[in-house]
Amino acid sequence: MKVISTNIGHPTPIVWNGKQTTTGIYKQPVEEPLFLETESVAKDTIADRKVHGGVFKACYLFSADQYPYWKEKYPHLEWDWGMFGENLTVEGLDESKIKIGSVYRLGTALVQITQPREPCFKLGIRFGSQDILKEFIDHGFPGTYVRILEVGKVGTSDMMELVEESQDTLTTQEFYRLLFSREKNQEHLKLAIENDALPPEKRERLEKLL
Numbered sequence: 001m002k003v004i005s006t007n008i009g010h011p012t013p014i015v016w017n018g019k020q021t022t023t024g025i026y027k028q029p030v031e032e033p034l035f036l037e038t039e040s041v042a043k044d045t046i047a048d049r050k051v052h053g054g055v056f057k058a059c060y061l062f063s064a065d066q067y068p069y070w071k072e073k074y075p076h077l078e079w080d081w082g083m084f085g086e087n088l089t090v091e092g093l094d095e096s097k098i099k100i101g102s103v104y105r106l107g108t109a110l111v112q113i114t115q116p117r118e119p120c121f122k123l124g125i126r127f128g129s130q131d132i133l134k135e136f137i138d139h140g141f142p143g144t145y146v147r148i149l150e151v152g153k154v155g156t157s158d159m160m161e162l163v164e165e166s167q168d169t170l171t172t173q174e175f176y177r178l179l180f181s182r183e184k185n186q187e188h189l190k191l192a193i194e195n196d197a198l199p200p201e202k203r204e205r206l207e208k209l210l
Helices: 064-073 121-127 131-139 172-180 186-193 200-207
Strands: 002-009 010-018 017-023 026-032 034-036 058-061 090-091 104-105 109-116 144-150 153-154 160-164
Touching: 010 121, 026 131, 064 090, 064 131, 104 144, 109 153, 109 172, 121 131, 131 153, 172 186, 186 200
Parallel strands: 058 090
Antiparallel strands: 002 026, 002 090, 010 017, 034 153, 058 144, 104 109, 104 160, 109 144
């Protein structure tokens, strides 16, 4: 897997339900490498730290391979890397293969796959339609957040190389489907609850569904 683009967002004012707020989802490619810190990407904007940033959402990765699909659905948009609010656009990232808990060398940083991105209204604002929320869920390729095990820099053309694969656990896509399915796969629930790469509060909520 190879990093195609490094992306940073600046505070952008938006209006939602008649109230003004800000978002960092409008990310743009930058030439310089990103520095991955323990709970965020240096110089990036996180408007709402209740749902973004932190140990289990320090950096967001999205697959360059998914861009053609979305460009066809939304051809009127001005497309560039970072459209999904990702810090890193990665070629070859496949949510059906990467596993929750696996560890990768990413530039000079060491990262662990944590949880997929769950879309919110700000993605709908970015794309000009809240319809994309359901479309994004149904498509099943949400990208992934990572935990930073060793801080470091990552730049364009850096590789994302597997260091340690998580054993007997869920792929990012399987976990994503588990989150949004009405009938929960009990075996997948057990695997998720036992995986400490997921945040404790999420595992506690899932445990109630067993």
